Amino acid sequence: MDIISEYDSQILDAFWVTVKLTLLSGLFSLVWGTVLAGMRVSPVPLMRGFGAVYVNVVRNIPLTVIIVFCALGLADVFGVTMGARGNFDAQYFRLAVLGLSAYTSAFVCEALRSGINTVPVGQAEAARAIGLSFTQVLRLIVLPQAFRSVVGPLTNVLIALTKNTTVAAAIGVAEASLLMKEMIENEAQLLLISAIFALGFVVLTLPTGLFLGWVGKKVAVRR
Amino acid sequence: MSSVLYDAPGPRAKARNVIYSVLFLVVLALGVWWVADKLEEKNQLEWALWEPFFTDSQAWTTYLLPGLGETLKAAGLSLLIALPLGALFGIARLSDHAWVRVPAGAVVEFFRAIPVLILMLFANQFYSEYTGIDSEQRPLYAVVTGLVLYNAAVLAEIVRAGILSLPRGQSEAAKAIGLRKGQMMGTVLLPQAVTAMLPAIVSQLVVIVKDTALGGVMIGFSELLIERRTLASNYSNVFASFIVVAVIYVIVNFILTSLASWLERIVRRGKRTTGAVVGAAAVDDLSTGAAAGAPVTPDGVPGAEHGDGPADGVPDGGGGGEGDGRT
Numbered sequence: 001m002d003i004i005s006e007y008d009s010q011i012l013d014a015f016w017v018t019v020k021l022t023l024l025s026g027l028f029s030l031v032w033g034t035v036l037a038g039m040r041v042s043p044v045p046l047m048r049g050f051g052a053v054y055v056n057v058v059r060n061i062p063l064t065v066i067i068v069f070c071a072l073g074l075a076d077v078f079g080v081t082m083g084a085r086g087n088f089d090a091q092y093f094r095l096a097v098l099g100l101s102a103y104t105s106a107f108v109c110e111a112l113r114s115g116i117n118t119v120p121v122g123q124a125e126a127a128r129a130i131g132l133s134f135t136q137v138l139r140l141i142v143l144p145q146a147f148r149s150v151v152g153p154l155t156n157v158l159i160a161l162t163k164n165t166t167v168a169a170a171i172g173v174a175e176a177s178l179l180m181k182e183m184i185e186n187e188a189q190l191l192l193i194s195a196i197f198a199l200g201f202v203v204l205t206l207p208t209g210l211f212l213g214w215v216g217k218k219v220a221v222r223r
Numbered sequence: 224m225s226s227v228l229y230d231a232p233g234p235r236a237k238a239r240n241v242i243y244s245v246l247f248l249v250v251l252a253l254g255v256w257w258v259a260d261k262l263e264e265k266n267q268l269e270w271a272l273w274e275p276f277f278t279d280s281q282a283w284t285t286y287l288l289p290g291l292g293e294t295l296k297a298a299g300l301s302l303l304i305a306l307p308l309g310a311l312f313g314i315a316r317l318s319d320h321a322w323v324r325v326p327a328g329a330v331v332e333f334f335r336a337i338p339v340l341i342l343m344l345f346a347n348q349f350y351s352e353y354t355g356i357d358s359e360q361r362p363l364y365a366v367v368t369g370l371v372l373y374n375a376a377v378l379a380e381i382v383r384a385g386i387l388s389l390p391r392g393q394s395e396a397a398k399a400i401g402l403r404k405g406q407m408m409g410t411v412l413l414p415q416a417v418t419a420m421l422p423a424i425v426s427q428l429v430v431i432v433k434d435t436a437l438g439g440v441m442i443g444f445s446e447l448l449i450e451r452r453t454l455a456s457n458y459s460n461v462f463a464s465f466i467v468v469a470v471i472y473v474i475v476n477f478i479l480t481s482l483a484s485w486l487e488r489i490v491r492r493g494k495r496t497t498g499a500v501v502g503a504a505a506v507d508d509l510s511t512g513a514a515a516g517a518p519v520t521p522d523g524v525p526g527a528e529h530g531d532g533p534a535d536g537v538p539d540g541g542g543g544g545e546g547d548g549r550t
């Protein structure tokens with residue numbers, strides 16, 4: 001058990017980075033995913049096409065490729081430093097958030113789009129009949145109902161995102177799995193260390209799933 | 224494409240759409256121009272950097288194709304090993320005996336809640352400390368082990384959803400002709416469930432292919448992404464090699480995704496099936512732990528691929544009932 005007392009602050013710090021990665025990427029991908037979903041159902045063919053291409057390309061590329069590209073391609077070739085020139089920790093953290101958001105927003109978009117499909121036809125027809133424009137229909141009538149019905153699927157996206165933050169270790173962001181790699185290589189207690197980190201992720205994902213699953217049932221539109 | 228969200232455009236709406244299209248095109252063009260400008264500035268567009276992929280077969284035979292082969296080998300092995308394990312746990316979760324059902328459920332939920340990277344790192348270290356697998360082969364073993372542990376749990380959920388998606392009449396009829404539980408599962412439910420979940424299994428293969436890339440960077444498995452690194456250090460074409468590798472992944476996964484939706488259409492329409500299907504879209508939901516509290520919705524979210532009719536599925540769980548009318 002000395003290993004826990006020896007590393008306790010480091011373990012907490014690492015999981016804190018995991019949580020920060022999750023929350024920031026979750027927020028950005030929710031926003032960008034909603035914009036993408038709007039594009040995919042919009043009357044402008046070019047925007048629909050862009051949305052479809054973005055989602056289908058990004059979903060089929062491994063997240064690892066995207067994140068490593070953010071570090072090697074964006075940072076080294078394009079010189080994108082995300083406003084943290086010289087501070088490599090902050091720079092790679094922000095690049096990881098960028099990569100995670102770009103990837104996750106494709107899944108948010110698809111979840112939302114299937115939510116839009118669950119809104120009864122009559123809702124949109126009635127909205128059009130009283131003369132609302134496309135953006136008004138989407139903003140006032142369809143999206144609020146769609147969001148309420150996709151809390152469950154979005155929770156799944158959030159949990160997948162929590163687990164996906166471990167990929168940031170590939171570019172050296174000091175989150176939980178990178179610390180685990182260091183610890184199991186340097187200490188002789190493989191099972192204990194692995195159990196600690198596995199438990200950490202169970203603690204992060206299980207309550208989130210249960211709580212948001214409950215919220216999803218509460219807010220779902222009864223039909 | 225028509226949509227319930229907007230009317231067929233009249234003259235004014237058409238004009239407006241044109242304006243929006245032009246504006247959007249300008250924004251896109253600005254983005255492309257910025258990227259191209261940066262690339263030009265860093266000399267990334269020089270033909271010499273792209274040439275190896277078109278004129279020099281060595282780039283393919285030495286790096287990319289072997290890398291792709293390793294990726295597909297690891298993915299295929301993982302699926303083959305995870306399938307029977309997943310079927311076992313999926314059926315165990317449906318058992319009538321609590322002492323089978325509860326532990327199986329706990330194991331499945333545990334492995335679904337853990338990132339696959341944690342499992343890979345654990346397997347890698349475990350093999351190096353406790354087994355004599357030589358270090359050349361160890362990354363492959365570790366990657367496959369990690370992927371099997373995680374995907375067996377996901378496949379268990381897919382199998383469970385597949386069995387639950389069958390119309391209740393099937394198990395009722397099996398009971399009526401006096402089959403025992405084992406016979407019912409083995410001769411009636413499972414064969415039909417396999418058909419129903421084929422699309423979901425193929426889409427899970429996409430997830431597995433994508434996850435192999437993690438094993439490359441983190442434990443040195445020589446798959447496509449790692450081979451890209453060696454290739455780029457030889458030809459010093461970081462940007463070009465990333466684009467080529469990304470295109471390879473997109474093509475491979477696009478083929479798998481198309482196969483999945485083709486299978487889904489076949490199964491849905493099939494005259495000899497009940498029409499019950501675990502769609503590709505269900506995989507996203509089954510692959511995380513969130514479904515723990517919620518009922519499984521076998522039909523998943525109304526399909527992303529065929530979302531032509533709005534409200535073509537009920538969001539909370541009427542899926543299993545859909546096939547009933549057709550038996």
